[in-house]
Amino acid sequence: MTRSVATAEPMKAHRLYLLLREQILSGEVPDSAKLPSEPQLAQEHRVSRVTVRRALDKLASDGMIERRPGSGTFVSGGQTRMPVVADLANALTHLVEMGRKTGVRLIAFSYVNATPALAEELKLEPGERLQRSVRVRLIDGQPFSYLVTHVPERIGISYSEADLASTPLLELLERTGLVADKAQQIIGATLASPDVAAALDVEIGAALLSMTRVVYEASGRGIEHLQALYRPDRYSFHMELARTGDRGARRWTAADSRSLTEANENNNKKNAREKRPPLKRRTTHETGRDPSET
Amino acid sequence: MTRSVATAEPMKAHRLYLLLREQILSGEVPDSAKLPSEPQLAQEHRVSRVTVRRALDKLASDGMIERRPGSGTFVSGGQTRMPVVADLANALTHLVEMGRKTGVRLIAFSYVNATPALAEELKLEPGERLQRSVRVRLIDGQPFSYLVTHVPERIGISYSEADLASTPLLELLERTGLVADKAQQIIGATLASPDVAAALDVEIGAALLSMTRVVYEASGRGIEHLQALYRPDRYSFHMELARTGDRGARRWTAADSRSLTEANENNNKKNAREKRPPLKRRTTHETGRDPSET
DNA sequence: GAAATCTGTATCTTTTATAGGACAGATAGA
DNA sequence: TCTATCTGTCCTATAAAAGATACAGATTTC
Structure with a gap:
């Protein structure tokens, strides 16, 4: 709310x-x-x-x-969006290697009580303390994803706020000795609410790709809940499929991958937008800040 | 347009x-x-x-x-959406087995010239004739996906309009002896335009999941181009991931799957909506029709 | 060169979403 | 019981989005 x-x-x-x-x-x-x-x-x-x-x-x-x-x-010519980086399997680890400058902006950081829905997904007790962080990822200075993560408090305290602004969360988690075992992802679509719209620099009603990911350790307990929102013009999920098996039992086998999409250069023209409302961030009791990008 | x-x-x-x-x-x-x-x-x-x-x-x-x-x-209680069917790898083939009644509505059917973009994706000559069809898939009588497919004319003529309204396209294609070899999917998000909004029974500005799929035969030529739009409240992509490999080279391996989402029963209350504008379908030169569901 | 079809521009009207109050009745807590 | 805080209703005022229309200048077509 x-x-x-x-x-x-x-x-x-x-x-x-x-x-x-x-x-x-x-x-x-x-x-x-x-x-x-x-x-x-x-x-x-x-x-x-x-x-x-x-x-x-x-x-x-x-x-x-x-x-x-x-x-x-x-x-006008040169409008079609073209996928540029195809990043296999997980995350953005490869982006750096490919010479793209990525960055993270920490927007909010706080500890909250788990809502029933969250608790259920993470397989924790309702009301358990969670560390909540809101981050925005940038590529070449342009925001493309809005990430809201929840991590059990006992795990969250093992790293600092500053770490969050510089290191992928999963890496932080695994540094603490935790072992991610399996994960579940759900991909859907949503409308941009004003705050994420502002963070992602899109219009308010715009369509966003949404991904919910829950990561579990071997014991079955959830260690990370991620709610990600992506600008579909800058980020999309790609997958190559191969037809396998004989007729009658033919299947598609997936080699999942995601990819970034080249931002359209033309759009930077008038994009020193007029309307950037005096939106109030951290409405609740979040201690927010805007650390510099990494 | x-x-x-x-x-x-x-x-x-x-x-x-x-x-x-x-x-x-x-x-x-x-x-x-x-x-x-x-x-x-x-x-x-x-x-x-x-x-x-x-x-x-x-x-x-x-x-x-x-x-x-x-x-x-x-x-009000019982609002959270719950995933119901998890359908592995491809398509909706399993839905029927799971006892769900699915249906298809053929909305448009015509032959058109390939636009440059289409031709490129399908790896065909620009201007080549394509069969274009627009269908809506239903589950339990409720629309959940809006499909626009393009198939090279020479292939398209091997089946009838009626076939389209009753049989999955990929099956039709493989019946003709064609062998799908590989495919490429891109998942993104879009806004519902008025015509698809009407077809999917959603509000006009609503967010939709979009998937573009191109299927190629072994020769490398495209045999199907699918542009699919999904109601995110009824359909979403699910994937289970497992963490594999040792540290330093750990990866997520994907077992891709999609799933249907249980429609919220409460929403059928007042959903005998007022505003269903006298929208004109088939604006261009499409010979449309509304065959009964299968 | 005439006709048809564009975009550019300007003015005027209609419609209506939104804001901002005022006030009654219901409910909960001190 | 008194008070604070809700929702339910009704009203008016304002801003502005959308519509309607008319016409000038460019371009294409026949």
Whole structure:
């Protein structure tokens, strides 16, 4: 229960903007292709031309489209997102090796009581003390993931706040002698709430990839609960599958992998955004701070 | 370029509604817990109480919360979503075995020219003819996925429109003697555009899980391009991971799996929604139809 | 060169989401 | 019982998003 709804923007226009933006970025609308005319868009989307116009204005100021009076509106070149790093199996360990600068911002750090849901997932007693931390990961200075982790207090005290801002949590855990044995991941999707929207530098209603991961040690007790939110334009899950087995019992075997997606250079144009509301962080009793990136 | 933006709803209210809904459904706010008071919510989220009220009204009409004058607003019991079926590796083949009734609705069927993006992904010539089909999968009568598939024409003609409405595409392909060799999947997130929103029976701005899959035959040529959109409350990707290897070279090995999520029964209450706009399907030149479920 | 179809621009109106109060009735705790 | 704190209701005011319309200038097409 910490979040806030704000922003007063032309809504229909903004929606249309997000939609078109997506279609362009995803390559659904080819580069240099001509968009439907404003009246057409207006009709198709059941809004007035003024609204369409507002959406296109935004796209134009993002440098994503080019408007040619008399002829039409066109998609600017080089818009399609391209996956860049394919990072096998786990984490971002390889990113560094690949020469990308990653960073972490510690946003919040506190100790809380386990909610029933958390306790159940971690297989702990309800109400048990947990260390809660909120971090944002950056790649080349750009935020791409928002991580909320919960770790049993007895484990959490073995490392410092500063450690969190510089070292992957799993590594910290294993340093303390704990052995991660198995884990469970669930991947879904959510809307960006205002605080994560601010942290990830996305619009408030934007779609985010979400991953919930619970790591267990051999004894079966949970040692880490991670709730991660990713910017889908900067991070996505990739997997290569191979067809194995004979007919009748054919299967796909997965070689799971994740990958970062190259941020679109064009989007940095007008992205010195106007609206960065005076959002109040740490609404509850979190002792927050913003350590420098690593 | 077929989509429409519509809907005139209280926006901030709606956003707040979605947010709270999520927090409740995800168990972030425990069952039977007391929500912050209306004035509190108003302050935290920087909106007026009227707006908070509208959001809560919606939640209440969904049966998700219970309001007790004088004391507060409480989360109704049995809200947390529970995963039900864990379907290993590929597809939904196991669902049937598990006794769930699945169905397919064929929404559109046509032949189109490959866009550059499609051609590249499928490793075909740009402009090549493709069979395009749009389907919606149902589980127990409830839509959970929206599938847009593209298949090279020469392959597509080997089965009928009716086949599509009754048989999984991959099976159809392999029936024709084609051998799927490898595939690539990318999982991300998107916003629901009006047409898919209608098809999946979700709100228009809702977050959707998206998966893009390209299947190749041994020769390396693409034989299927699938763009799938999932309702995250009904479908999500699950994976169990095991920690393998010694320290220094430890890895997570994945046993990929997906799972369906039990739909929340409470939501069927007022879900005879008012607003189901007279959306026009098949905006382009698609010959559509709505075959009965299988 | 005329017609059709674009985008650019400007003005005016309608609609409505949101804010901000005031107040009654219910409930819980001191 | 008194007080503080809820939700339930009703009202008005304001800001602004969205719609409607008309027209100028560019471009393409025939």
